[in-house]
Amino acid sequence: MNYQSNPIIRLRDLRKVYSGGGGDVVAVDRLTLDIDPGMTVFTGPSGCGKSTLINLVGAFDRPSGGTVEVSGIRVDQLDNSALDQYRRTVIGIVFQFFHLMPALTVLENTALPGELAGMLTRDARARAAELLEKVGLGDRLAHRPHELSGGEIQRTAIARALVNRPRVVLADEPTGNLDSASSERVMNLFADVAAEEGASAIVATHDPDVVLRADRIVELWDGRIVER
Numbered sequence: 239m240n241y242q243s244n245p246i247i248r249l250r251d252l253r254k255v256y257s258g259g260g261g262d263v264v265a266v267d268r269l270t271l272d273i274d275p276g277m278t279v280f281t282g283p284s285g286c287g288k289s290t291l292i293n294l295v296g297a298f299d300r301p302s303g304g305t306v307e308v309s310g311i312r313v314d315q316l317d318n319s320a321l322d323q324y325r326r327t328v329i330g331i332v333f334q335f336f337h338l339m340p341a342l343t344v345l346e347n348t349a350l351p352g353e354l355a356g357m358l359t360r361d362a363r364a365r366a367a368e369l370l371e372k373v374g375l376g377d378r379l380a381h382r383p384h385e386l387s388g389g390e391i392q393r394t395a396i397a398r399a400l401v402n403r404p405r406v407v408l409a410d411e412p413t414g415n416l417d418s419a420s421s422e423r424v425m426n427l428f429a430d431v432a433a434e435e436g437a438s439a440i441v442a443t444h445d446p447d448v449v450l451r452a453d454r455i456v457e458l459w460d461g462r463i464v465e466r
């Protein structure tokens with residue numbers, strides 16, 4: 239496995255405050271955490287800061303304070319064009335609501351992030367087909383999303399997240415729409431394929447089946463880590 243130096247992610251004194259009409263909300267409260275390669279789960283009740291933390295690691299949001307270092311990159315210091323590059327190449331994301339394009343086939347959907355990152359269509363599709371084979375969808379390449387089951391859609395989203403060989407793959411409530419048996423199958427597959435591809439996985443979830451599958455559990459409460 240081509241894992242880089244440990245830890246893959248370093249968060250230091252990280253803060254995220256949302257300011258709005260109703261006043262300030264401290265979503266992440268001076269959080270310090272090292273994340274090693276493997277599969278890490280952020281868990282805890284609704285509103286504890288799981289999604290905010292995922293968004294800060296993926297640079298979909300800027301911290302209000304503190305530092306985010308991923309794979310040796312100080313993400314909090316990147317300018318906008320470097321952030322685009324970071325999101326496309328270092329990070330893969332399995333979106334909460336999947337975001338598959340209804341008009342595109344499974345193969346085209348999976349190849350899309352590769353093409354957006356500058357791969358030739360032919361190469362992106364070859365890479366997509368290889369990953370779809372790994373997630374058990376080798377016979378569904380020409381299907382469209384509406385022809386798939388929930389579990390198959392989620393497996394497509396997993397393959398797509400790995401197309402660009404990210405160091406870190408993020409998933410926010412990835413099993414939210416699945417029954418318990420499908421959710422367990424999808425997460426086992428996610429953990430195995432991510433490891434095989436050399437990507438560290440970070441999953442925000444309150445699904446106990448997903449938590450069980452983690453190498454490390456980070457429990458949050460009010461934007462802080464609960465010490466066990």
Ligand SMILES: Nc1ncnc2c1ncn2[C@@H]1O[C@H](COP(=O)(O)OP(=O)(O)O)[C@@H](O)[C@H]1O
Nearest residue numbers: 256258263265283284285286287288289290291
């Ligand atoms: N865009 C936003 N604007 C204002 N408050 C937000 C925003 N996003 C999240 N919050 C607040 O930040 C806290 C953490 O939210 P979130 O990270 O979504 O929690 P979780 O994913 O654990 O349910 C909550 O109190 C939530 O209401």
Ligand SMILES: [Mg+2]
Nearest residue numbers: 288289290442
């Ligand atoms: Mg959330």
